[in-house]
Amino acid sequence: MNNDSAPALTVRDLHVKRGETVVFDGLSVAVPRGQITGLLGPSGCGKTTLMRAVVGVQKVQGGTVTVLGESAGSPALRRRVAYDTQAASVYADLTVRQNLLYFARLIGARQADVDRVIQQVGLAAQRDQTVGSLSGGQENRVSLATAMLGKPELIVLDEPTVGLDPVLRAELWDVFRAIADAGATLLVSSHVMDEALRCDRLLLLRAGRIVADLTPAELLAWTGTSDPEAAFLALIERDEAHRPPAPHRAFEHGAAR
Amino acid sequence: MTGPRTLATAGRVLRQLSHDHRSVALMLVAPSLLMGLFAWLYSGQPGVFDLLGGAILVLFPFIVMFLVTSIATLRERRSGTLERLMTTPLGKADFILGYALAFGLMAVVEAVITVTFAVVVCGLDVAGSLWQMMLVAVAAAVLGTALGLLASAFARTEFQAVQFMPVLVFPQVLLGGLFMPRDLMPDALRVVSDWLPLSYAIDAVTAVRAGEGGWELWRPLLVVGAFGVVCLALASLTLRRRTP
Numbered sequence: 001m002n003n004d005s006a007p008a009l010t011v012r013d014l015h016v017k018r019g020e021t022v023v024f025d026g027l028s029v030a031v032p033r034g035q036i037t038g039l040l041g042p043s044g045c046g047k048t049t050l051m052r053a054v055v056g057v058q059k060v061q062g063g064t065v066t067v068l069g070e071s072a073g074s075p076a077l078r079r080r081v082a083y084d085t086q087a088a089s090v091y092a093d094l095t096v097r098q099n100l101l102y103f104a105r106l107i108g109a110r111q112a113d114v115d116r117v118i119q120q121v122g123l124a125a126q127r128d129q130t131v132g133s134l135s136g137g138q139e140n141r142v143s144l145a146t147a148m149l150g151k152p153e154l155i156v157l158d159e160p161t162v163g164l165d166p167v168l169r170a171e172l173w174d175v176f177r178a179i180a181d182a183g184a185t186l187l188v189s190s191h192v193m194d195e196a197l198r199c200d201r202l203l204l205l206r207a208g209r210i211v212a213d214l215t216p217a218e219l220l221a222w223t224g225t226s227d228p229e230a231a232f233l234a235l236i237e238r239d240e241a242h243r244p245p246a247p248h249r250a251f252e253h254g255a256a257r
Numbered sequence: 258m259t260g261p262r263t264l265a266t267a268g269r270v271l272r273q274l275s276h277d278h279r280s281v282a283l284m285l286v287a288p289s290l291l292m293g294l295f296a297w298l299y300s301g302q303p304g305v306f307d308l309l310g311g312a313i314l315v316l317f318p319f320i321v322m323f324l325v326t327s328i329a330t331l332r333e334r335r336s337g338t339l340e341r342l343m344t345t346p347l348g349k350a351d352f353i354l355g356y357a358l359a360f361g362l363m364a365v366v367e368a369v370i371t372v373t374f375a376v377v378v379c380g381l382d383v384a385g386s387l388w389q390m391m392l393v394a395v396a397a398a399v400l401g402t403a404l405g406l407l408a409s410a411f412a413r414t415e416f417q418a419v420q421f422m423p424v425l426v427f428p429q430v431l432l433g434g435l436f437m438p439r440d441l442m443p444d445a446l447r448v449v450s451d452w453l454p455l456s457y458a459i460d461a462v463t464a465v466r467a468g469e470g471g472w473e474l475w476r477p478l479l480v481v482g483a484f485g486v487v488c489l490a491l492a493s494l495t496l497r498r499r500t501p
Contacts, residue, residue: 018501055344059499073498078346089337093276094269105265106345130276146341 006069008033008154008185009054014063016049023049024208026063031187031201036180038199039189040232046208047189048086051156054187055083068153079107082152086159088143092132096123096142099131100149109150117145120175122168137163144172148179155179157188161195173198193228204235211239262347266355270329271362284325285367288317289374296379310381311462312435314390318367318398319455320426326360326405327418334409343498353493357402364398365391384468393465393474396481397458403488404454410495429455434463454484 007030014027023046031037039047052058053065056073065072068080090099100114118127121141126134131142144160157176161169173195180186180200188199196202197216204212212219212235220226223234274281295313299305333339342352368391375381376390383390408425412418432442432450439450439460450456457477464474 052340057340057343057499059501075346078344081344083341083344085337085341087337089341091269091273091338092336093273098269098272102265102269103345106262106342106347108346 006033007031008068009072009187010064010066011050011053012064012066014050014053014065015061016046016053016058017061018049022208024063027208027210028063029203029210029213031185031203033185034180034183035200036176036186036188036198037201037203038196039187039203039205040191040193040196041205041211042236043191045205047205048158050205051083051158051187051189054154055081055156057083079150080153081156082147082149082154083156084144084147084158084160086162088131088136088139090131090139090142090146092139093130095128095130096134096145097127099142100145103146104149107150113149117148120148121145122171137165137168140164141168141172148175152184154185154187157186159189159191161190161192169195193232196228196232204232206236206239211235262351263354263358266347266351267358267362270356270359274359274363280325281363284321284363285370288321288367288371289378291317292371292375292379296375296381306379307382307466309435310375310379311383311390311466312433312459314371314375314381314394315397315455315458315462316430316433316435318364318371318394319401319458320422320430321367322360322364322398322401323405323408323426324419324422326356326402327409327412327421328415329360330356330406330409331412331415331418335414340500349493349496349498352496353406353489356406357399357489360402361395361399364395364402367398368392368394383466385465385470385474389465389470389474390462393458393461393478396461396478396485397455400454400458400481400485400488403485403492406492407488407495410492429453432456433459435459454481457481457484 009031011027011029014024016024027050039050041047049058053060054067054072056077067077070077094102096118097114100117101111104111104114118124121144123138123141123145126138131139134142140160140163144157147155147157161172164172176186176188177198190196196219199216201215202212202219203210214222216228219228219231223231225231225234292310292313295310296306372387372391372394376383376387404425408421409418412421432446432453433455434450439447439456442450457480460477461474461481464477
């Protein structure tokens, strides 16, 4: 399973319905190991649903999701995969440290690890404050810190930098980079387009389809723009005009259908 | 299911409570205040409080724990923390037992306070021993916790959870033998009453008040315990890792 060339996660022919809405009607995509993959797309395009399927909490109607060589959501993966939901999923009535100590005990992480992640998200001064008394951005960072506990091989982060100032965002992306350099795979969703340039790879999702699967440099070159925001808009315009002539590697995996 | 994660969860729930002084105060003191009100209400009619006081002693902890537990777990569902927990090695039974343990502990403290208050301050006449009374009160509270955990699985909002009170709790109160001895009920209602767990908690407290030990006390207590275990098992079975 330590084959570095094998993808960290492979999605094949995924079908998901939420209520009456069809979110995915045969989605196929792969995410390489040891890299930061950005998941971009307008709100409602299925980013969160895809992440939920990857961590194994989304009920799916069909298809397979393979994570680190195992079926998504299997017990063995619960130690190897970490997930941070979009809304801060921590206990508002506990302190920063109490929250992290609880999650550390669940995954069997050391106490020293709690102090490390508190440092990494820059909340050392607030460690004994209840999460409910923190600002929205600080609360999100507690939730993010929880996903960094232990030594997860895949970290799935749903819009981790929402509501944070540019300085802090840059600092957190440095932390993400360090985690990836240490060998972990990160799947990070965002709608802040300048963050796209800090990823190794980009998945552009629109209305439940992968519109593009490429590197940031490819995105800029291909759309002939210099800023990611414009590139993204250009991509969507092209997608609307005629269905994707974009570098669409997802098809390779989709061939199994 | 593993011990350490169950204990970690129970500890976390208690730690959350410790930050919420008002809830703790309400949980521990409100039953005593209601008990006092009850005793005062019937102070002019000797014997009535002795007759009903015991039943009240199991009723309040049962209702309070039902409400507190169903709201607490529902909050966990809605805040996204349950979803996150379901991606960790925490077992479903760990989660349910962690809550049961934490609120069970609260129930013990509450029972000690309420029974002591009822006997010492309100002068409730109990022929049996105090620890038996406390045991029955704790059993009723744990039953409320277990039922609350199960009910919260079927509620999507806090509003719905509170609406389970009239459906799940009030019929048990009406048919439990508090308002009318169970032997005098119409046959059909008597049969229904036999299937409701709170009836047995009230039977048990009646036995303690009359000073009856032995089977008269332990049989209904066992039934209450069995109901609690079944509710907890069902609650952990209805918990889903994957949601739509």
